[in-house]
Amino acid sequence: MKKIVITGGAGFLGHHVVEYFLKNTNWKICVLDKLTYAARGLDRIRDIEVYDKDRISFFSYDITKPISEGIYRETGSASYIIHLAAESHVDNSITDPTPFIMSNVVGTMNMLNFARKCDNLKAFNYFSTDEVFGPASEGQFYKEWDRYNSTNPYSASKAAGEELSLAWANTYQIPLFITHTMNIFGERQHPEKYIPLCIRKILKHGLIKIHSNEEKTKSGSRFYIHARNVADGIAFLLDNFEQREKYNIVGEQEVTNLDLAKKISKIIGKPLNYEMVDFHSSRPGHDLRYALDGTRMANLGWTPPMSFEKSLEKTINWTLKRKEWIEL
Numbered sequence: 001m002k003k004i005v006i007t008g009g010a011g012f013l014g015h016h017v018v019e020y021f022l023k024n025t026n027w028k029i030c031v032l033d034k035l036t037y038a039a040r041g042l043d044r045i046r047d048i049e050v051y052d053k054d055r056i057s058f059f060s061y062d063i064t065k066p067i068s069e070g071i072y073r074e075t076g077s078a079s080y081i082i083h084l085a086a087e088s089h090v091d092n093s094i095t096d097p098t099p100f101i102m103s104n105v106v107g108t109m110n111m112l113n114f115a116r117k118c119d120n121l122k123a124f125n126y127f128s129t130d131e132v133f134g135p136a137s138e139g140q141f142y143k144e145w146d147r148y149n150s151t152n153p154y155s156a157s158k159a160a161g162e163e164l165s166l167a168w169a170n171t172y173q174i175p176l177f178i179t180h181t182m183n184i185f186g187e188r189q190h191p192e193k194y195i196p197l198c199i200r201k202i203l204k205h206g207l208i209k210i211h212s213n214e215e216k217t218k219s220g221s222r223f224y225i226h227a228r229n230v231a232d233g234i235a236f237l238l239d240n241f242e243q244r245e246k247y248n249i250v251g252e253q254e255v256t257n258l259d260l261a262k263k264i265s266k267i268i269g270k271p272l273n274y275e276m277v278d279f280h281s282s283r284p285g286h287d288l289r290y291a292l293d294g295t296r297m298a299n300l301g302w303t304p305p306m307s308f309e310k311s312l313e314k315t316i317n318w319t320l321k322r323k324e325w326i327e328l
Contacts, residue, residue: 003028005078007063007111008085010035012189013127015044016227017082020235022050029055030075032085034062044188063107067114076117080238081124083111086161089192090131090154097153104157105164112168115176123238124176126165130248131155132180135287143293144180144246151287162246169244177241179234180292181249186227186311187318191326194257195224195312198264199319200326202272209277210258213288216276219258220288225251226311229304236302250294253308267316 004021008014009031021029033039042058045051059071063085085107087093087100108126115124133142134149150156162178169176185195201208211220233249241247255263258274265272297303306314319326 001026001028002079003030003075003077004080004082005030005032005075006082006084007032008083009033010039010042010045010058011084012038012044012186012193013184013227013230014084015048015188016186017084017231017234018045018056019048019050020228020231022048022052022055024235027055027079028057030057030059030078032059032061032063032071032075034085035060038089038190047188063110064102066110072114072117076114077120078118079120079122081111081115081118081121082127082234083108083125084127085111086127086158088129088154090152093152093154093157097157100153100157101160104154105160108161108164112164112172112174115174116168116172122175123241124165124169124174125234125237126161126176126178127234128158128162128178128180129155130180130182130290130292131287132159132162133290133292136289136291138289141291141293142248144178144248144296166244175243177237177244178246179237179249180246181225181230181233182251182290182292183222183224184227184230185224186315187322188325195260195264195315196319196326198261199268199316202261202265202268202270203323205270205273208261208272208274210261210274211288212258212276212278214278216278218288219256219276221254221256222290223251223254223292224260224308224312225249225304226306226308226315229306229311232305233297233302236297236300240300240302247297248292248294249297250292251308252304254291255308263312264316267313268320
């Protein structure tokens with residue numbers, strides 16, 4: 001039976017990846033997670049319908065420290081490592097970059113050194129972000145190897161992690177690939193994120209601040225993608241990646257933040273109360289538009305299994321039944 005190590009597996013995206021491998025394989029799953037505020041303990045993993053305590057081993061560990069001998073003895077026979085653990089909230093990185101450098105750079109180095117010791121390792125996935133490329137102008141879509149232009153400490157830390165990953169793959173021949181993904185949403189997402197925030201605000205008739213341009217006439221846009229689609233893309237690449245390559249896992253539809261809020265309002269059936277706000281001028285690092293080119297994955301034969309519209313509706317309806325997940 002194969003073994004997979006998933007760092008950050010108790011977090012939002014991580015628990016969806018855990019769920020995917022529980023549903024689609026018989027593998028043993030080892031979760032490494034520091035259990036920060038973003039994890040809600042093990043609540044997310046326990047809430048998975050297919051949760052199987054006999055297949056999941058959990059290790060509470062801070063990867064900013066070198067992986068201990070005890071952790072290695074329990075997980076070192078892994079066939080796959082999916083490195084998701086990261087500090088990821090841009091606002092927090094602007095306030096204090098230090099935890100982002102420690103987790104996303106030093107932590108990545110420690111996981112790469114751990115991978116060097118894993119004799120059975122078939123693939124290491126470094127999970128990165130569209131934000132390493134910086135803002136995209138209208139009609140621009142970044143390919144995997146385009147130049148970086150990090151505009152906040154979070155994206156800079158992820159770009160640094162990418163370079164470390166390539167260096168370790170080149171130097172130590174770790175079987176490694178890198179993925180870039182855009183804004184991820186889904187069930188059990190932290191209420192600080194945009195979609196659960198909108199749901200909460202609309203239910204309570206609150207004011208939603210829409211990230212816009214300086215003139216407050218045009219809202220920012222993203223390619224939102226459900227966490228289950230991301231997990232499917234990662235699993236696809238475990239069997240189809242090329243050594244030291246990069247892949248964009250992209251949602252199929254671009255949507256402005258204002259249009260997304262309107263869609264959420266319509267599905268909920270309650271009015272939308274919003275204000276266009278120029279975030280970027282007051283807090284540099286908030287980019288108006290990100291966009292990735294998904295051609296490479298499409299040419300390999302992968303497309304998101306579920307559409308954006310269906311994923312959004314399903315997520316909102318699930319959240320309306322489980323409002324405890326959007327309470328602060």
